Amino acid sequence: MRRLDPQSLGQHIDPMYRAAWALCGSREDAEDLVQETFTRVLAKPRIIRGDERGYLMQALRNTFASRFRTEQRRPKTAPTSDEYEPVDTHSPSLQRSAEAAEILQAISELPEDFRLAIVAIDIVGLSYGEAAKALGIKEATITTRLYRARQRIATAFPDVSRAQGSAGRGRSEPDRSLR
């Protein structure tokens, strides 16, 4: 057991943001979720066991469960065309970030148990043991959920391996029936 060092949390912002995006399905909600999570964690001194990232994943999941799930039931607003910034759609980095956004969006459409498993292990990078601890389930359970989550994601992006090789040339439309 040791005290959580607030100064060391900065390094976890990016993985937590990706995890939040994969949980919420939108980058705006992900920003709110990450900020809310860090606010909660930093509100008072914390004693942690094990990895900081696992602790943050647990906090992210709890914040998501207590606040964002309720909010997500409310009607959402979509940006109007005026709010989109003009972008160079031929930029490879942009194509890659668009692809990442699609993948995170697809993960967010998985059933929650599957989503949490794939987020904890493949997005945040926790070990199976850490993920099981962060999510409060058995390691065998999380592995099974992870396996099935991956199956669905792979099915949703059938041509992605070829598309990666050709940097987005003619990738087929993903099958989004993940649930």
Place this chain on the structure above:
Amino acid sequence: MRGTIRLMIRAMRHDGNSTSSSSTDEDALARLADGMLSAKASNELRARVERSPQLQARLREQERAVALARVTMDTAAPTSLRTAIDGLIEPDREARREMPRGRWRPWLAMPAVLAIAAVIAVVALVRGGTATPTVEQTAHLALAAAMFPAPAANRSGSYVLAVHASGTGGIPFPSYVGHTGWKASGLRRDTLQRRQVTTVFYRASSGARVGYSIVGGNALKIPAGRTRTVDGTRYIVSTGEKYSLVTWRRDGHTCVIAGRSVTSGTLLRLATNGEDTT
């Protein structure tokens, strides 16, 4: 580890031609895809996969999903979010958390401040009102309570704190957190025989605490003790009443690091910033 071994045994017992979606296969395939399966179990499973087109397809699915997840790794948090969180992690907030009961209450430190002043006055009186402070007096300040929150790490260099010793022309205090785990926990500034003494307190995760004082002005008389030399600097290790201290000079100014329940070896390591001593 035990789980991996169990998994390996189960995988070995499994019939190579089986096409069932047992959880054993799911476990093993998931772990094989992301490299979390032990080498031996991986070899066993790969041999089975080679013989089974269905297992090959299932493994490909897992590997594809892992590769897809890796595509997202370039996605970074927006600057606005990073700035907002940096604001939450600001040093003042951390410093306040270091204080007892979560809030800085200066009047609680008054008895300690008065006691220190009394000790210093008595020591000065006994020594006939000498105009030069002693290392012993400085050590008492290094063992005293903090008066201010901990200084932040200097952003331009992670090995120094954003605080300088007064009356020294800008000698900075070290930030130990990266290489020794000792973390700044408070600060005090005193005037001792017209000399400015700046002290930064550090705390280890075990709760042990040391004070690092730098005395402004000319160097003080160094007490007797064991001598260690590092990079040409002499460090004097000595003991007081229930405390240990190390004294040395930086740019001609006397530095004292002292602590109770801390070994002189630890003090020496902090004084030398982790360098080996001879």
